[in-house]
Amino acid sequence: MHWIIQKGIYKSGNYNLLVGALSTMDIPYTVVSISSDGMDSEPEVHAEEKVYVCGALRLSKIAEIRGWYPGSFLNESFRFDLWDEQLGEELLNHGAQTQKLGEVKLSENSSSFVRPSEDNKAFDGLVANQEILDEFLTEQSGSNLHDLDVIVAPLKKIYREYRLFIVKNQVVTGSLYKAGSKPQLSDLIDEDVIGYGNRIIEKWTPAESCVIDIALTDRGLKVIEFNNINSSGFYASNVQRYVEAIEIAYA
Structure with missing residues (x-):
């Protein structure tokens, strides 16, 4: 099976562990960059064998379009509302509400946990009060995320x-x-x-x-x-x- 690794998806330590394991086991792999529209990779990979991808949303879409198997396991079930429905009390933040990040109002004096409602890597979970959230939304990393669906829950x-x-x-x-x-x-x-x-x-x-x-x-x-x-x-x-x-x- 051929492994395709999206460039930059892992921190250097994780990347080295992965390619080290693949090399030790003589498993072929290719490291690719994804185009800005998310539909092509560089270099192009034309594998006739089975393909497993290590990457996020854009590489999973390429895998789906090209019919790579097993490709990626990312699917529409990676979202909080469905986890809550299926697991109930087993979910740490059971009952948390989903709302747009730009509409979230937090306390000035105590912190809450905020994270994307889907596994889209938009940002890591954030422990924040209103001041910290406002700063995040004005930074480059958060300035385009106002319409992102997030969950807000009390700290556990x-x-x-x-x-x-x-x-x-x-x-x-x-x-x-x-x-x-x-x-x-x-x-x-x-x-x-x-x-x-x-x-x-x-x-x-x-x-x-x-x-x-x-x-x-x-x-x-x-x-x-x-x-x-x-x-x-x-x-x-x-x-x-x-x-x-x-x-x-x-x-």
Whole structure:
């Protein structure tokens, strides 16, 4: 199977881990840039074999148009309202309302959590009060996002945050990535977190291969969000195990 990696989709550390694993396993790959209209790549790839892409929305659309398989697992189920409908109380921000970012009104004295309602990488989740939000909306990174659908939720008490990689409905690797408010990376994941991930898989996921972020909270384990496996960062996950799982499942 041929892997296509969108240039700039990963931070350098993640990129090096991925191409290192592909090279070690003698798996062919091509790094591409996407055109401004999102319909072409440079260099052009004309693969007759199966193709798996590592990229965001524009590369997933190219994969769909060209009929690449397995291509990308990004689909219309990667949105908060559907997660809330399917998971209910298992979702950390269950019941949060969706609104336009430019219409959000926050407290001046306390912070809330704001994130895009879809997995579109428009911006990372933001902890903000009204002053911080106003500054974000006037910066270059946020100035064109006023009409973006976001969710707004009160802050939750979170002790630890984990990322699980799911390939064909199986947990294949994962990572602890935050303890309290501080980044902390470890590939050692508690069995109860993996067990919880398996229960969520049995209940519902937006794709058979995806990424689940899970929080240990004062109300137990909760799903923070789902992410597209084709563009998610690895933290301390075993990247070679992830690559091997994709190859076994789809090549």
